Amino acid sequence: MKAVVFNGPYTVGVQEVDDPRIESPLDAIVSITTANICGSDLHPYEGRADMPAGSVLGHENMGIVTEVGSAVNRVKVGDRVSVPFNIGCGTCRNCEEGFTSACLTANPEGTPGAGYGYPKMGPYRGGQAEQLRVPWADFNLLLLPRGTDFENDFTMLSDVFPTGYHGTELAHVAPGRSVVIFGAGAVGLMAAHSAAIRGASQVFVVDKEKDRLHLASELGATPIDFSQESVEDVIMDATRGLGADCGIEAVGYQAHDASGEEHPEMVLDELVGVVRATGSIGVIGVYVPEDPASDEAPDGRVQFNWGAAWEKGLTIGTGQCPVKRYNRYLRDLIIEGVATPSMIVSHELPLEEAPTAYEKFDRREEGWTKVLLHPAS
Amino acid sequence: MKAVVFNGPYTVGVQEVDDPRIESPLDAIVSITTANICGSDLHPYEGRADMPAGSVLGHENMGIVTEVGSAVNRVKVGDRVSVPFNIGCGTCRNCEEGFTSACLTANPEGTPGAGYGYPKMGPYRGGQAEQLRVPWADFNLLLLPRGTDFENDFTMLSDVFPTGYHGTELAHVAPGRSVVIFGAGAVGLMAAHSAAIRGASQVFVVDKEKDRLHLASELGATPIDFSQESVEDVIMDATRGLGADCGIEAVGYQAHDASGEEHPEMVLDELVGVVRATGSIGVIGVYVPEDPASDEAPDGRVQFNWGAAWEKGLTIGTGQCPVKRYNRYLRDLIIEGVATPSMIVSHELPLEEAPTAYEKFDRREEGWTKVLLHPAS
Amino acid sequence: MKAVVFNGPYTVGVQEVDDPRIESPLDAIVSITTANICGSDLHPYEGRADMPAGSVLGHENMGIVTEVGSAVNRVKVGDRVSVPFNIGCGTCRNCEEGFTSACLTANPEGTPGAGYGYPKMGPYRGGQAEQLRVPWADFNLLLLPRGTDFENDFTMLSDVFPTGYHGTELAHVAPGRSVVIFGAGAVGLMAAHSAAIRGASQVFVVDKEKDRLHLASELGATPIDFSQESVEDVIMDATRGLGADCGIEAVGYQAHDASGEEHPEMVLDELVGVVRATGSIGVIGVYVPEDPASDEAPDGRVQFNWGAAWEKGLTIGTGQCPVKRYNRYLRDLIIEGVATPSMIVSHELPLEEAPTAYEKFDRREEGWTKVLLHPAS
Amino acid sequence: MKAVVFNGPYTVGVQEVDDPRIESPLDAIVSITTANICGSDLHPYEGRADMPAGSVLGHENMGIVTEVGSAVNRVKVGDRVSVPFNIGCGTCRNCEEGFTSACLTANPEGTPGAGYGYPKMGPYRGGQAEQLRVPWADFNLLLLPRGTDFENDFTMLSDVFPTGYHGTELAHVAPGRSVVIFGAGAVGLMAAHSAAIRGASQVFVVDKEKDRLHLASELGATPIDFSQESVEDVIMDATRGLGADCGIEAVGYQAHDASGEEHPEMVLDELVGVVRATGSIGVIGVYVPEDPASDEAPDGRVQFNWGAAWEKGLTIGTGQCPVKRYNRYLRDLIIEGVATPSMIVSHELPLEEAPTAYEKFDRREEGWTKVLLHPAS
Structure with missing residues (x-):
């Protein structure tokens, strides 16, 4: 064959x-x-x-x-x-x-x-x-x-529909809650679709690719182009300064800034910043215990804003769907x-x-x- | 007064x-x-x-x-x-x-x-x-x-009894599950007591202070002196190589090795290592978003074995009780x-x-x- | 005033x-x-x-x-x-x-x-x-x-929107599940609205009043006129003979047949019949411990199909929202x-x-x- | 063979x-x-x-x-x-x-x-x-x-240990809660054992057979001989008049009074009476949809105190383990x-x-x- x-x-x-x-x-x-x-x-x-x-x-x-x-x-x-x-x-x-x-x-x-x-x-x-x-x-x-x-x-x-859905499960999306999703690839978009199906009141999708953000808005989500505006400003404005109830990481260890440089901790840091105290984060983007190609985290050790996550009392769910x-x-x-x-x-x-x-x-x-x-x- | x-x-x-x-x-x-x-x-x-x-x-x-x-x-x-x-x-x-x-x-x-x-x-x-x-x-x-x-x-x-109990809640301790607790201070001991009350099948408490480990064993837990033996060996032997179902961090950002040197990521790394795939970790030890006294993590950013945690699909709960x-x-x-x-x-x-x-x-x-x-x- | x-x-x-x-x-x-x-x-x-x-x-x-x-x-x-x-x-x-x-x-x-x-x-x-x-x-x-x-x-x-929603909570409505609701009054309709918001795959609403059934269909539900067709036939056809995952009672102790005669057990019996084994029933219709006006159940004692409910392993939630x-x-x-x-x-x-x-x-x-x-x- | x-x-x-x-x-x-x-x-x-x-x-x-x-x-x-x-x-x-x-x-x-x-x-x-x-x-x-x-x-x-345990699950037994169990047969006793393992604060077992009640007390439960004392009085005294948090039915459709006469609704009625408002009942005693030998409920239709159950907002779980x-x-x-x-x-x-x-x-x-x-x- x-x-x-x-x-x-x-x-x-x-x-x-x-x-x-x-x-x-x-x-x-x-x-x-x-x-x-x-x-x-x-x-x-x-x-x-x-x-x-x-x-x-x-x-x-x-x-x-x-x-x-x-x-x-x-x-x-x-x-x-x-x-x-x-x-x-x-x-x-x-x-x-x-x-x-x-x-x-x-x-x-x-x-x-x-x-x-x-x-x-x-x-x-x-x-x-x-x-x-x-x-x-x-x-x-x-x-x-x-x-x-x-x-x-x-x-x-x-894969992608259940994986996106799994993100909403790990993030404890429930009717009336607000959700911010980083990554408008197939999995992030499926997370947005799932969040809407589960009755989220607000769904935000963060990316910098216009075609993908357009799909997010067609799914009923609010797109945020992180290369153009501050994610934190948008989320805080929309949530009376409290932050989103639920956050979803749909990017993974190859997260990169607007210039294309990889920062494996970048999206995690942003999530810790914009998810409300007592909130939940679902991480469906792939992280790996070894990445020979990475200078920053060859051993999968990622340095993120853990102290702030603890202070907020966040719950973090991870892994394959x-x-x-x-x-x-x-x-x-x-x-x-x-x-x-x-x-x-x-x-x-x-x-x-x-x-x-x-x-x-x-x-x-x-x-x-x-x-x-x-x-x- | x-x-x-x-x-x-x-x-x-x-x-x-x-x-x-x-x-x-x-x-x-x-x-x-x-x-x-x-x-x-x-x-x-x-x-x-x-x-x-x-x-x-x-x-x-x-x-x-x-x-x-x-x-x-x-x-x-x-x-x-x-x-x-x-x-x-x-x-x-x-x-x-x-x-x-x-x-x-x-x-x-x-x-x-x-x-x-x-x-x-x-x-x-x-x-x-x-x-x-x-x-x-x-x-x-x-x-x-x-x-x-x-x-x-x-x-x-x-504080300490509910906080220890909160650790067992965040770690999803349930009847018949195995639990490993790092830290035999008051909170870790209360977590051990709570785990037993909740019907855990096995409770391990890791520390290096003999008096505290003695209290752990009086509470019915199995003490592990990490300055004397490999935590991973003990846990893997006791769990047919799978790891403990539940892990509890009762140490916090001042975690230090047997020599007294601080390593804020040390206990988190150990937990990721000894908790089984699909397991849960409850972090009741205090981490802070700023610590002027720390060289390693003055901004609360802790570099731990995140890639391995993701691969295992762990759930991590944090914060004050x-x-x-x-x-x-x-x-x-x-x-x-x-x-x-x-x-x-x-x-x-x-x-x-x-x-x-x-x-x-x-x-x-x-x-x-x-x-x-x-x-x- | x-x-x-x-x-x-x-x-x-x-x-x-x-x-x-x-x-x-x-x-x-x-x-x-x-x-x-x-x-x-x-x-x-x-x-x-x-x-x-x-x-x-x-x-x-x-x-x-x-x-x-x-x-x-x-x-x-x-x-x-x-x-x-x-x-x-x-x-x-x-x-x-x-x-x-x-x-x-x-x-x-x-x-x-x-x-x-x-x-x-x-x-x-x-x-x-x-x-x-x-x-x-x-x-x-x-x-x-x-x-x-x-x-x-x-x-x-x-009242009515949270009460309808409470019915979906008691009945464990979740994304992809099928739901049958008895009663197309305000509370039943709000349960139908809630079930759709929670991502139910199918929502059925049973009543005999045409205006209310019409509202149910405007809410996206499938109306069933019990005076015209067999509820059991419709539900079993739609669920490959298994029954609905979730049932909601939005009628209460004044349940009456097409002729207007009261039968406090009627809707409960129907729910036990059309909800699948392992399913859940939420009872938001009001039942009372005393009803001087009732011949059948003056003391609130209702004789329903309990043996069949037990055999199916149903879970039943009740009470005010x-x-x-x-x-x-x-x-x-x-x-x-x-x-x-x-x-x-x-x-x-x-x-x-x-x-x-x-x-x-x-x-x-x-x-x-x-x-x-x-x-x- | x-x-x-x-x-x-x-x-x-x-x-x-x-x-x-x-x-x-x-x-x-x-x-x-x-x-x-x-x-x-x-x-x-x-x-x-x-x-x-x-x-x-x-x-x-x-x-x-x-x-x-x-x-x-x-x-x-x-x-x-x-x-x-x-x-x-x-x-x-x-x-x-x-x-x-x-x-x-x-x-x-x-x-x-x-x-x-x-x-x-x-x-x-x-x-x-x-x-x-x-x-x-x-x-x-x-x-x-x-x-x-x-x-x-x-x-x-x-069978009996998981079935007893299932009763505690259906009744939502959790650390610190009070539990009343009707029936001190093997399943009821296993429910009592399970409730203690799960950290119940108080466990009561109701029966009239002295040998079985004795086993209940050996398991750490408080026996209640319903032929000698009022179950309601004991439970209300022990719970500041509120009732037990959790109730377990471990008797089934052959429930009989002290004289040996069968009353399939008897234990259900008692449970509705002694479980607190908002509480839960787990029914692991067997009920059947047909019982040719019964005069009272040949068709499995049991008339119990449903109106009072609804007023209390009870949750009832049923079925085989x-x-x-x-x-x-x-x-x-x-x-x-x-x-x-x-x-x-x-x-x-x-x-x-x-x-x-x-x-x-x-x-x-x-x-x-x-x-x-x-x-x-």
Whole structure:
């Protein structure tokens, strides 16, 4: 089959690889109808994640089940499914308690948590390919209505929509609360959409890219261009000087100032500044324990305004989203027309155009917000 | 009346000051039967908190109501009461929602949160004195059974017992969970007591002072002397390599290694290391946004192992304890014999001996765990 | 001043009564700009609540503060305020924990919970009058933006909007869940509005009055006319045979079938039938421990399908809404344009027309959904 | 193999039946070391549950794994395991969300929820036998330390200890709260043990059997003999007239008065009377939607004091315990010596004596609190 293969920093190709096959009675094979490129695919793409050459990329996958192992009962051949980016065994303590993001079984490297097409997340090929092997298929796959309706909405269920939603959960967004979100990439925008769905009274989205801020305002949020105005002034004005109830970090360790210089602590500091005393911060932007490419925090040690956070009594939630905790409900919101995450899609391309897409997405070219690949069409 | 007055770094005296009086119809005057010296009294004592000379110290107070304002109805003259260290107005949003630690009204300095005898917590005199004025008395005072029973237990209700308990709340301690607590001072010990009361399966307390570790083991916890053994080894052995479910920071920004050198990030790093993926950390040790005495973190910016915390998906709760959220229930646990916080008391002294007590407590002389002053006896 | 006075069953008049005055330093006097008639005003109106003749009716009140007691600090003369229907002292255990609906102090009759203009809720006159005395004013009053904007929305904050919202809280409505609401009166409609704001995927409203069902559909809910179709069929079809996640009872003990005959257990039985196993039911419709007018349940003992509820493992929440827990957030949702509870208003009348309004509202004349009186205009 | 077989009302025998075998790649076979007789085994025993003759009884099982299907990976032959009484598939929505008590897959009868050896809970043989087939073994089985330590404690993990604990969860037992438990059978006693572990300040247990009340007091609870004293008087005296914070129903539909007459509403009425306004009730005693043997409630419709419950604003949780939600933590509490559920064991018998044990247990002979059978020893 064809797949998007990482051949080294800034070099991906669409190449022939072996077809996946059932390796365990609990596996399923999914024919991929849509696979998205994610901002975190850029970490290996840029050579910042130790990905071995020859790896197949892609962890935002959906498609049609074409084969199932002998112990798979719930999922049937022909089912249309969303594949959560995290792989859970379904029977370890963490999976049982809803933390499929920290499965203790699936990742032989020992760190809790496994996934597709990502370094250190176990030996699972990515899904930017014609087919994908899904382990523990009955546990991991989310059933979707058959057919092709809502394809571009449902494809957000594998990662960015639940991840944005997870940010609102970690930040304790609730009806009537005010929310400030840093980062208007796909995840930040999905956090804004989620915050509105959860009944936030005010949602602010901070970025400096005009196209993304425009999408934020289309989602009903108030955009703040941090290169043009003071975030703190806007938030304090809007909240009688108290600060926002909830803050969401949707940027990660590559946070950079208006000049492009990286400051891993920059967004954390701003959040501590604009979230109210007793408030909560959800950090869904990725931070890493090691980053060879960073001068400031090669060991993942970030120096931020901790003393002020303590004085305010903030609560901070972190980490990867356990997709299964939310995806069923988000699917139903799509079906009922309450959620339309597809509105952030900027490009739909055949698999062959993945190399160009990676290049442009990595350069953050204007208008390249979210790229969908359609391998099986 | 007599009171313990701060006259400059390392200099306190027992001096005559004006008697307090009813200033608002909502005030009460309390004759102090017991006032404790707290580890955080040492911040101003050491000149690290900008306390003006002439201030009366003390925020851990209890006593008998001797006078009430005209709008005080619930509390009566003669009532025995515990005075929470935080002062709440009872009608701002934060007080209403149980965050009396972040009252928006009581502190004219503008920062949320007010208290007795502490710099930047508003114009409220401390209670290491014969009498204390309590604002919003109906809201703030906790009624105790009249008489003198349980005096040394009840005196822990103003701060250290609820603060330790708050640590277990922030760390999401629940029945059957394992808990590691850094710091065996009064607050850490109260966290250990609280964790046991809440049904933790295993409680570890880390320190290097033998007398304090001994108290930890008397409370049923497993002591770990970090100057003698590897905390990580002990915790990983006890938890099948997964780490503790819950971590509590009861040390604060003056964390220091076995040699006495301060490292404000030291305990946070250790907690990130020994708490399991998906776990929670409660930080009740005090961190400050400014510390002129510190070379490492004068601006409260602490560089800790944030990338690893994110990778583990930890939740971190911080800040001062809202005493009223817990003190009623902790009082009832004392009355029913379930809790006995008095077991950490090392000294009971008359008010006059406060200067000596401060000196010895500040030097962490062996056996000086918790000092009670009895001004009104 | 003028006030709506209950003179006996089915007899109310607009009469002169004494002006209210400050009785405690914690009181405020409010000039009533809007007072709504509530479905529960009909219980005394119909002689089913032992209301003494001469009582002033009305517990849904808002207005302008005209006078404050000497210990009132937060609220100022000239402030525009919403008056929650429950009266809390602010310092008892229940008030502290957010249960102002069960204040232990305010009601001298001994039962927890006090309110305005309602039998057994304490000696507090109602607000269908030119003025109202509000006890513990700093604690009870919610500040609104000055002026007249959103008057018809804000007037819903005293009772029906928070009460409807409380139903969604008791029923554990959350994003993506399905909700079935019995009763399309003001409270049921506000529950539907709240469920949508909280991100429910599907909201069903059951009634038999066409005008009310029409309002439900305008709020985005799916109306079900139980006199025309089987509620169970509709819900099971829409939920793959599982039942709704959440159920809300917004009818109360006067539930009656299509023929008008009362069956206090009818709606409870239906909810047990259509809510899924593991689901939750919030009961905001009023049930009473004594109802002399009822043959079926004079002692409030209702025989419903309890065995089936247990088998399904349902959770059931009951009781009056503690308005203060929600009104601040609902106010902000109104200000930001997310909530528009005024859409259920059918009539705005001067105080003088109260008798006619009661008569028509009691007869459930078509189109009489929600009546606002404007005493001070 | 030998098994306890139901041959008709009041008639059980120890008979040869076919050995169980692996039927699905996800099955395991467990050699039963201990199987307890449960109070709910008496429902079929007495002919009140439509059990077909020839059924093998028993849902409280533990033992050693002797064989596993080809897709079982986590559990190994030789592992010592506890078998939760509910059977979950691990991949349906309810299992995923922790409601293994309402698995949507395992019970072909259509009702959510499946179990061993119980009518209408699916085609699963009971475990009062030498061996037991366990479906979805990786998901359902709880690993125990190998060997024989704590056998009589661990055997409580299959049902009564988690079920008692579930009662405390449904009743929102928390540190410092007061709890009243009706029923001092095994489940009620386990609820009392759980309440103490969770830090309740006061625990009351109501029954009329002296041996059981004695066990309650050995667990640290205050026994109340309802045939001798007024429950309401005791509770009100102990709670300053407010009532208990939490109530637990551990009796079920066969509740009977001191004379032995059944009143299914009796305990519910008492709970509504003695639980405080705003309090919570957890109902773990079994109620059924049909009971042919009952005159009062053949259709499961129970007439209790609902109006009073509503006026108090009570929350009521019901239903079977989802054992897996708790058993891991309760196991760890046993291992660490915090919990000792074995203290309720009255008899340990070989399988052959099951008929006698059923007879005496059903007659509630004094001292027959909890019977363990040891088939494999």
